[in-house]
Amino acid sequence: MKPLDRILLAHGGGGTLSGALIRELFLPAFDNPTLATLSDAAVFSLPPGRMAFTTDSYVVTPRFFPGGDIGTLAVAGTVNDLAVSGAVPRFLSCAFILEEGLPLDDLRRVVGSMARTAAQADVQLVTGDTKVVERGGADGIFITTAGVGELRTLPEGWGTPLPGDRVLINGPVGDHGFAVLAAREGLVFDTPLLSDCAPLNGLIDTLFDAGVQVRFLRDATRGGLAAVLNEMAAGHDWGVALQAGAIPISPAARSLGEILGIDPLFVANEGKVVAVIAAADAADALASMRSHPLGRGAAIIGIIEPGLHGLVTLDTDVGGRRILDMPLGEQLPRIC
Amino acid sequence: MRYVDEFRDRAAAAGLLQQIGRVDLREPVTFMEVCGSHTMAISRFGIRSLLPETVRLVSGPGCPVCVTPISNIDHAIALAGLPHVILATFGDLIRVPGSASSLERERAAGADVRVVYSTLDALALARRDADRQVVFLGVGFETTAPTVAAALLEADATGLTNFSVLSDHKVMPPPMRALMEAPEVDVRGFLCPGHVSAIIGADAYRFLADEYGASCVVAGFEPLDILHAILLLMEQAAHGTAEVENAYGRAVTAEGNVAAQAILARAFTPVDAEWRGFGMIPASGLRIRSEFEHLDAARRFDVLIPEGRDHPACRCPDVLRGVVTPPECPLFARACTPADPVGACMVSTEGTCAAYYRYERRGHERGDAQEVE
Numbered sequence: 001m002k003p004l005d006r007i008l009l010a011h012g013g014g015g016t017l018s019g020a021l022i023r024e025l026f027l028p029a030f031d032n033p034t035l036a037t038l039s040d041a042a043v044f045s046l047p048p049g050r051m052a053f054t055t056d057s058y059v060v061t062p063r064f065f066p067g068g069d070i071g072t073l074a075v076a077g078t079v080n081d082l083a084v085s086g087a088v089p090r091f092l093s094c095a096f097i098l099e100e101g102l103p104l105d106d107l108r109r110v111v112g113s114m115a116r117t118a119a120q121a122d123v124q125l126v127t128g129d130t131k132v133v134e135r136g137g138a139d140g141i142f143i144t145t146a147g148v149g150e151l152r153t154l155p156e157g158w159g160t161p162l163p164g165d166r167v168l169i170n171g172p173v174g175d176h177g178f179a180v181l182a183a184r185e186g187l188v189f190d191t192p193l194l195s196d197c198a199p200l201n202g203l204i205d206t207l208f209d210a211g212v213q214v215r216f217l218r219d220a221t222r223g224g225l226a227a228v229l230n231e232m233a234a235g236h237d238w239g240v241a242l243q244a245g246a247i248p249i250s251p252a253a254r255s256l257g258e259i260l261g262i263d264p265l266f267v268a269n270e271g272k273v274v275a276v277i278a279a280a281d282a283a284d285a286l287a288s289m290r291s292h293p294l295g296r297g298a299a300i301i302g303i304i305e306p307g308l309h310g311l312v313t314l315d316t317d318v319g320g321r322r323i324l325d326m327p328l329g330e331q332l333p334r335i336c
Numbered sequence: 337m338r339y340v341d342e343f344r345d346r347a348a349a350a351g352l353l354q355q356i357g358r359v360d361l362r363e364p365v366t367f368m369e370v371c372g373s374h375t376m377a378i379s380r381f382g383i384r385s386l387l388p389e390t391v392r393l394v395s396g397p398g399c400p401v402c403v404t405p406i407s408n409i410d411h412a413i414a415l416a417g418l419p420h421v422i423l424a425t426f427g428d429l430i431r432v433p434g435s436a437s438s439l440e441r442e443r444a445a446g447a448d449v450r451v452v453y454s455t456l457d458a459l460a461l462a463r464r465d466a467d468r469q470v471v472f473l474g475v476g477f478e479t480t481a482p483t484v485a486a487a488l489l490e491a492d493a494t495g496l497t498n499f500s501v502l503s504d505h506k507v508m509p510p511p512m513r514a515l516m517e518a519p520e521v522d523v524r525g526f527l528c529p530g531h532v533s534a535i536i537g538a539d540a541y542r543f544l545a546d547e548y549g550a551s552c553v554v555a556g557f558e559p560l561d562i563l564h565a566i567l568l569l570m571e572q573a574a575h576g577t578a579e580v581e582n583a584y585g586r587a588v589t590a591e592g593n594v595a596a597q598a599i600l601a602r603a604f605t606p607v608d609a610e611w612r613g614f615g616m617i618p619a620s621g622l623r624i625r626s627e628f629e630h631l632d633a634a635r636r637f638d639v640l641i642p643e644g645r646d647h648p649a650c651r652c653p654d655v656l657r658g659v660v661t662p663p664e665c666p667l668f669a670r671a672c673t674p675a676d677p678v679g680a681c682m683v684s685t686e687g688t689c690a691a692y693y694r695y696e697r698r699g700h701e702r703g704d705a706q707e708v709e
Contacts, residue, residue: 245346251337254337255337258337258340261685309698311697311698314382315382316380316381316382316559317344317345317346317349317381317559318344318346318349318381318382318383318386318559318560318563319346319349319350319353319382319386320381320382320383320384320385320386320559321382321385322379322380322381322382322385322695322696323694323695323696323697325693325694325695325697328674328675
């Protein structure tokens, strides 16, 4: 018989094949002593103090896309949720749901991406689980990760943006969603559109280390920049006034957005953080972001403005002002 | 982005706005844009906030989804309920409320409703699934209708027996005439639709200038296109003239796209049609010619269509004639929001209410699901 090249139901059955998958694939990739004990639960120590704990599931299709894959996403996404909460991410769990027939090479590639991203984020994958469902029961590979991090000492005023504060972003928006869409629909462009998928905890460390008054952080994932800012402003007397011309958008994302009628400000990112910084510290915050490889394209894009009653507004290229609303779920194609 | 950035240039816009500011209008004027894409662009670029107070822009019946009467949606829902039918249509239409349901809700309940990007996708569906009847719900103006005409001709030529079209296509000039005839409508000039004009040509509006003294300027969709067209309309108003001018020369000619007109004429014949907000307008619809009646879903399938009823407080009909602006409707941003629309003008991405809600709502108009009876 030729060597096994696909996932069988038996890989999730707890027997010989399950053991082989763990020993030959997961252990070497995620290489750390906590995981190596293979006990029912990871046992570790953390310094006393407050913790942050989060979980997220990843079901992206296609599972490989320019700039990343479902593995990169599964680690970076959970790391980013911890980091924007003001925590230093430490330990992650991961649970796989695999579809019978998944090429083993695909799983190897995904696990490799997870290991690389974990190393980049300086976190350890310390416990995990694998289930296999019959063909048709899932779409290739689903991953759930959970993460624990230590809450850092947060600056005064953390959590409450104030009128006059500046809004920053660490680079161009929309690339991830468009890259996935382009991969899904088989669209080809002269300029490659890469997902921005990356762990942001290093960049966020840099920002806190700069000693600036960080008031609010959020990763601009589903619903894009528009959703994050609308959620942040909802229920407040103030709102967010953005300058359209200041928001970084790559030429490829702008073009694709125009063609498809999809606003890049509504499109998901996986490596972008929105930071609200006290006005006096905005320039320093921008400089510290730009000093980090993931913040080279950082920009100040707007201001917290009183009297907007929870709205996000956009001052357009031609000088008009309009609302930037919450995206409405599914993006529908135009009909004329 | 080349050929787009040039038409969004801030300095050029400032220049146009300066010229706009210098036009001496003795009294306030109202101009109407009759294209949903114009409504959207005006809102999206914040153009209303840049104009002098003497200029009022109102929206007309230019969103095809919005002017589709509720009975046509009910008809499509009835067809989607037939067991062997795949109902294919554009994305905007599936959320439009009919009398009791929407295509989106019917899909969730098990009907086979597919969103397609083009009529050709619907043809491909029919070819792939020979055992099913594919019904394409065609809604749109002169811009989209030629593509449906082409699909009809191709289905006929290739002898495709499981494809048909429920045609609710409409043409633009007749409702513009109806607006001019309506006493409650006070419009000095039209921002004429760029894409429709690419098909029918700028000369198609001549009657509005000659018979009704309405200025007509064909405009593109970028902010500079629109500002330029508004400037021309204002100058005509200031000089007391009524002309047809073409400010979208890079896409529109005087006579239009003759090949598209020919294909339209081969597949369709004019018919009186119902418009939401207007009622019946003579010769404003496109009916599939009788030689292609085997491809006409309205004639091919016999279904019971419930009598349509719009929400009594919904002011879509007045919005579509430019008689009121969306915030004047009691349902706007309260009972009627894009997430839970009452009227069609809130559903379509090109609908006037959707444009106002998305881009020009004020802080307290937040759609807090408060009921208005």
